[in-house]
Amino acid sequence: MKRRPLFYLLSATVLVLGLLAIYLLGRVTTYQEEVKQGPAPEVAANPYLAAENFLRGRGLQVQRADGLERLADLPSVGQTLLLLGERDRITPRQNERLLEWAARGGHLLVVAERLYDEDKGESGDLLLDRLGIQQLRSKDLEKPAEDAAPDEADPEQEAESDDADAYPELTKLYLENEKAPAYIGFDTDFHLYDSQNRAHAWANSARTTHLLQLQYGEGLISVVTDAWIWQNGKIGEYDNAWLLWYLTQDSAVTLLYRADRDNLASLLGRYFPEALAAFALLLALGLWHVGQRSGPLQPLPALSRRQLQEHLRGSADFLLRRSGQRTLLQDLQQDIQRRARRRHPGFERLGVAEQWQTLGRLSRLPPGHVSQAMRPVPDKRLSAADFTRQVAHLQTLRNAL
Numbered sequence: 304m305k306r307r308p309l310f311y312l313l314s315a316t317v318l319v320l321g322l323l324a325i326y327l328l329g330r331v332t333t334y335q336e337e338v339k340q341g342p343a344p345e346v347a348a349n350p351y352l353a354a355e356n357f358l359r360g361r362g363l364q365v366q367r368a369d370g371l372e373r374l375a376d377l378p379s380v381g382q383t384l385l386l387l388g389e390r391d392r393i394t395p396r397q398n399e400r401l402l403e404w405a406a407r408g409g410h411l412l413v414v415a416e417r418l419y420d421e422d423k424g425e426s427g428d429l430l431l432d433r434l435g436i437q438q439l440r441s442k443d444l445e446k447p448a449e450d451a452a453p454d455e456a457d458p459e460q461e462a463e464s465d466d467a468d469a470y471p472e473l474t475k476l477y478l479e480n481e482k483a484p485a486y487i488g489f490d491t492d493f494h495l496y497d498s499q500n501r502a503h504a505w506a507n508s509a510r511t512t513h514l515l516q517l518q519y520g521e522g523l524i525s526v527v528t529d530a531w532i533w534q535n536g537k538i539g540e541y542d543n544a545w546l547l548w549y550l551t552q553d554s555a556v557t558l559l560y561r562a563d564r565d566n567l568a569s570l571l572g573r574y575f576p577e578a579l580a581a582f583a584l585l586l587a588l589g590l591w592h593v594g595q596r597s598g599p600l601q602p603l604p605a606l607s608r609r610q611l612q613e614h615l616r617g618s619a620d621f622l623l624r625r626s627g628q629r630t631l632l633q634d635l636q637q638d639i640q641r642r643a644r645r646r647h648p649g650f651e652r653l654g655v656a657e658q659w660q661t662l663g664r665l666s667r668l669p670p671g672h673v674s675q676a677m678r679p680v681p682d683k684r685l686s687a688a689d690f691t692r693q694v695a696h697l698q699t700l701r702n703a704l
Contacts, residue, residue, distance in 0.1 A: 346535055351387065351558060353535040357544050364555040371397050373557065379409035379522060383554045386413045387530045390428065398429040406520025412550060414530045415495060434517065435499030436526050441492050441511045471509030473541065476549075485542040485549075489513035493528040525550055628690050632680045635697040639677070642704040666703030676700045 346352050358365045368377075371393075377384070384404070390413070405411040417426040419437035426432055472491055475484035487506065494511035506514035513528045532543040571579055639662070644650045647661055663673045676696035685693065 350534045351560070353538050354533045354544075354547055355558065357538065358548065358551060358556055361548055361552075363548075363551060366555075366557050368557055368559045371400065371559070373559065374400055374404055377404070377409075377557060379404050379407035381408075381554050383410040383412065383551045383556050385530075385551070385556065385558045386411065387533075387558060388560045390416060390430065393429065395429060398433070401430065402433065402519065405522040405524055408521040410523045410525070410551075410554060411519075412525040412527070415493070415526055415528055419496075431526065434519075434524065434526075435497065435501065436515060437496045437498055438528065439494045439496055441494050444494060444510065474506050474508045474513045476506040476514070476542075476546065485545055487513070487543055487546050488532055488537065488541045489527070490529050490531075495526060495528060628685055629680050629682070632690075632693060632697065635694070635701065636677060636680075639697065639701050639704065642701065646704065662700065662704075666700055668700060668703055672696060673700060 349355075355365050355367070386401070401411060413430060415428065415431055415436070415438040417428045417431075417438065419426040419439055426437065428438075431438070470486060473486040474489040474491075475486060477484045489506075489508065491508050491511055491513075493513070495505075495513060495515050497505075497515055497517075501517045502515040503518065504514075504516040505512050515526045517524055531537055532540075533547050538544050538547070640650070640658075643658070643662055643665060646665055650658060650661060653661060659670065659673045659677060662668075662677065663670050666673070676693070676699070680693075
């Protein structure tokens with residue numbers, strides 16, 4: 304009889320739970336959500352990884368370099384060097400090595416980094432100044448001349464002008480046997496000017512030039528206004544990837560991300576800022592501890608205390624510290640001998656024993672006192688008691704003469 308109520312209770316519980324599950328499943332809606340976790344670590348660490356993979360996919364041999372030391376064993380013929388890193392700390396010798404490498408048959412591609420200063424007559428970019436290539440701001444260029452009047456304009460010329468300016472913000476590269484140009488997304492805020500008229504190929508937007516190519520010795524040098532068109536987020540836009548392939552085709556490619564290496568200070572500041580801050584704080588505390596006073600300041604003595612006796616004592620202490628005991632004692636002995644020569648002519652020609660006897664007779668002091676006063680001064684430093692005793696004997700003898 305007791306099992307039946309328990310069975311009914313369990314059955315009711317299972318039924319309620321089943322109905323609740325059916326209700327909840329009927330209310331649930333399934334959906335898919337895509338969570339973007341950002342680029343992979345290798346993509347974040349290398350802004351030109353997509354460019355490398357693109358060139359490898361076109362069958363080109365691609366390698367990466369981190370410094371100009373790679374030029375020592377890098378062949379020139381059949382090689383393209385993409386110098387994409389900053390060149391603000393490049394040395395004149397390194398600049399010469401780059402030009403020598405290109406002159407032997409290599410293809411050097413560099414990015415214009417600095418604006419040309421008309422007042423100084425240079426931009427500070429050693430390589431571009433050497434080639435006579437100037438980078439200017441587009442807003443500083445002279446405005447083009449006004450177009451001809453509509454009634455005098457050529458209809459065919461107007462049609463060609465309209466087609467050429469269909470995309471004024473894009474850079475156009477025209478090739479032979481091609482009906483349409485390639486479009487590249489360079490930054491139109493900057494313009495390249497060939498002051499020496501050495502370029503044989505170029506690419507322009509509506510008003511500005513963004514790519515120049517010129518022969519240098521047996522090789523080729525290409526200059527662009529910016530390289531961000533080949534970074535991971537921009538290489539897929541317009542014909543940016545095609546331009547990279549066009550400039551590097553039929554050659555091995557070396558991508559140089561850094562033209563110079565960081566020094567120790569910059570590396571420490573980049574990777575160990577907390578340690579540097581702690582060291583600076585510890586150094587400041589150490590200097591503060593060493594520089595603090597060990598006791599209270601002593602008040603300046605009143606002017607009334609500065610009597611003649613104190614001046615004499617101070618002068619004596621100064622002479623003792625500067626000259627030493629030996630010099631002071633010898634000065635007293637020489638003073639005694641000068642007084643003896645005045646009172647007894649020929650004193651300096653007497654022997655030491657006779658001089659001491661003469662001093663005893665002149666001063667009326669016992670021979671023991673005279674010998675203690677006039678004995679040679681030892682080289683070693685005397686104690687304070689011996690020094691005081693010796694000075695007292697000399698003073699007594701000098702005062703007696």
